[in-house]
Amino acid sequence: MNVTIVDYNSGNISSVINSFKEVAKNKVTIEVTSDLNKIKSSDKVVLPGQGSFKSCIDALNNIDGLTDTLNEFAITNKKPLLGICVGLQMFADIGYEETETKGLGWISGKVSKIDNQNSKYKLPHIGWNQINIIKDSRIFKDINNYSHMYFVHSYEFIPEDKNVISSTTDYSSNIVCSVEKDNIFGTQFHPEKSDKIGLKIINNFISL
Amino acid sequence: MLKKRIIPCLDVKNGRVVKGINFVDLKDAGDPVEQAKIYSDGGADEICFLDITASNENRDIIYEVVEKTSKKCFVPLTVGGGIKSVEDINKLLNCGADKVSINTAAVENSKVVIDSSKKFGSQCIVVAIDAKKNGDKWEVFTHGGRNNSGIDALEYAKQMEDNGAGELLVTSMDRDGTQVGYDIDLMSRISSKVNIPVIASGGVGNLDHLVDGIKLGKASAVLAASIFHYGKYSVKEAKDYLDSKGIPVRI
Numbered sequence: 001m002n003v004t005i006v007d008y009n010s011g012n013i014s015s016v017i018n019s020f021k022e023v024a025k026n027k028v029t030i031e032v033t034s035d036l037n038k039i040k041s042s043d044k045v046v047l048p049g050q051g052s053f054k055s056c057i058d059a060l061n062n063i064d065g066l067t068d069t070l071n072e073f074a075i076t077n078k079k080p081l082l083g084i085c086v087g088l089q090m091f092a093d094i095g096y097e098e099t100e101t102k103g104l105g106w107i108s109g110k111v112s113k114i115d116n117q118n119s120k121y122k123l124p125h126i127g128w129n130q131i132n133i134i135k136d137s138r139i140f141k142d143i144n145n146y147s148h149m150y151f152v153h154s155y156e157f158i159p160e161d162k163n164v165i166s167s168t169t170d171y172s173s174n175i176v177c178s179v180e181k182d183n184i185f186g187t188q189f190h191p192e193k194s195d196k197i198g199l200k201i202i203n204n205f206i207s208l
Numbered sequence: 209m210l211k212k213r214i215i216p217c218l219d220v221k222n223g224r225v226v227k228g229i230n231f232v233d234l235k236d237a238g239d240p241v242e243q244a245k246i247y248s249d250g251g252a253d254e255i256c257f258l259d260i261t262a263s264n265e266n267r268d269i270i271y272e273v274v275e276k277t278s279k280k281c282f283v284p285l286t287v288g289g290g291i292k293s294v295e296d297i298n299k300l301l302n303c304g305a306d307k308v309s310i311n312t313a314a315v316e317n318s319k320v321v322i323d324s325s326k327k328f329g330s331q332c333i334v335v336a337i338d339a340k341k342n343g344d345k346w347e348v349f350t351h352g353g354r355n356n357s358g359i360d361a362l363e364y365a366k367q368m369e370d371n372g373a374g375e376l377l378v379t380s381m382d383r384d385g386t387q388v389g390y391d392i393d394l395m396s397r398i399s400s401k402v403n404i405p406v407i408a409s410g411g412v413g414n415l416d417h418l419v420d421g422i423k424l425g426k427a428s429a430v431l432a433a434s435i436f437h438y439g440k441y442s443v444k445e446a447k448d449y450l451d452s453k454g455i456p457v458r459i
Binding site: 130192 | 210212213248253278279282283284301303306330331332374403404405428429458
């Protein structure tokens with residue numbers, strides 16, 4: 001089996017690469033590429049994302065055919081895809097960071113700034129917070145409810161269909177921190193930086 | 209609820225830990241990779257490396273250290289010391305650092321913070337402020353505390369937030385190394401002034417100081433070096449203590 005981490009100049013993806021390689025050991029091949037043919041032929045895809053919604057979408061669009069290839073992979077062929085942080089946010093129809101930007105539109109909804117209640121809460125939401133699992137998700141196999149995950153973000157994904165939400169976390173409001181819709185998975189937190197429990201989530205995705 | 213973070217900091221010089229943990233079973237007490245691993249296994253919420261390498265010819269060693277550490281530690285890794293340019297930041301992030309901490313360069317050239325936070329995102333840009341009290345205000349120092357910029361630390365903190373910093377690492381130079389506790393007044397004033405998280409640093413001598421930094425200093429995270437280095441307290445003991453004082457921590 002091979003898992004491709006999409007390298008589309010979306011910022012720092014070293015930690016994602018390191019964590020997947022650590023989990024995969026020699027059982028699974030981890031590719032890091034933006035090569036469209038390699039993405040097409042892979043069994044699973046990881047879509048990381050750092051920086052702003054706009055900068056990530058721009059970076060995707062900068063690579064000819066990449067968005068189409070990802071659409072084909074996740075929507076047409078329904079192969080497993082995991083979005084991390086802004087990678088998850090890009091599933092939305094629209095994002096409001098920097099300026100209004102069209103997303104991939106895989107899961108209806110929007111990405112808007114976390115309401116920090118008139119500066120009562122600090123932004124970014126940085127650090128360890130507990131996830132409240134509200135729906136069985138295959139990537140949460142053997143993950144205890146209220147496990148701690150590492151977050152760093154100022155924007156949140158608000159899906160229209162609440163049934164896609166697999167967990168939330170409690171900050172200034174109830175923030176969506178993971179989604180699952182058919183073959184599409186996303187985490188707002190960083191499993192690659194969430195210690196052993198995060199690696200377990202990565203392992204669950206690889207083992208799907 | 210978001211937890212308060214405990215961040216052990218390791219001083220690294222020429223690729224070696226300067227003040228290390230004194231553990232009997234440690235194979236190589238000077239190896240930053242091994243020490244970082246001990247901290248992350250012990251429950252550290254993040255790890256911080258401060259590169260204090262003075263000579264230019266040894267400056268590249270830190271990249272190797274970061275690369276090795278990031279393959280072993282799966283909690284956030286912040287690296288600071290000697291960062292001058294967006295290119296330096298790019299190199300550290302590519303080696304596996306999750307955040308960089310910028311000190312002198314942020315004072316000398318505001319573009320470094322503006323450009324790097326645009327390029328890599330605010331989440332990986334920490335501005336380190338070394339502040340020293342002068343009368344009723346605090347001034348920002350650079351070059352490892354040798355030069356006084358004369359800049360007001362509170363104004364500067366706000367400016368760095370506007371420039372795109374994701375967090376501020378505030379060190380009281382008056383308290384650093386004294387083990388008498390954080391400069392609570394400084395921490396709480398900066399924390400109230402900005403809307404980004406503040407990491408308190410400088411002066412920790414016991415676990416009550418960590419509690420004060422969070423409760424009185426309003427810090428989102430507390431950084432400490434020597435209390436962990438010399439095995440006076442483990443990260444676990446620190447967390448248990450904070451927990452007993454009603455501070456939310458990841459246990």
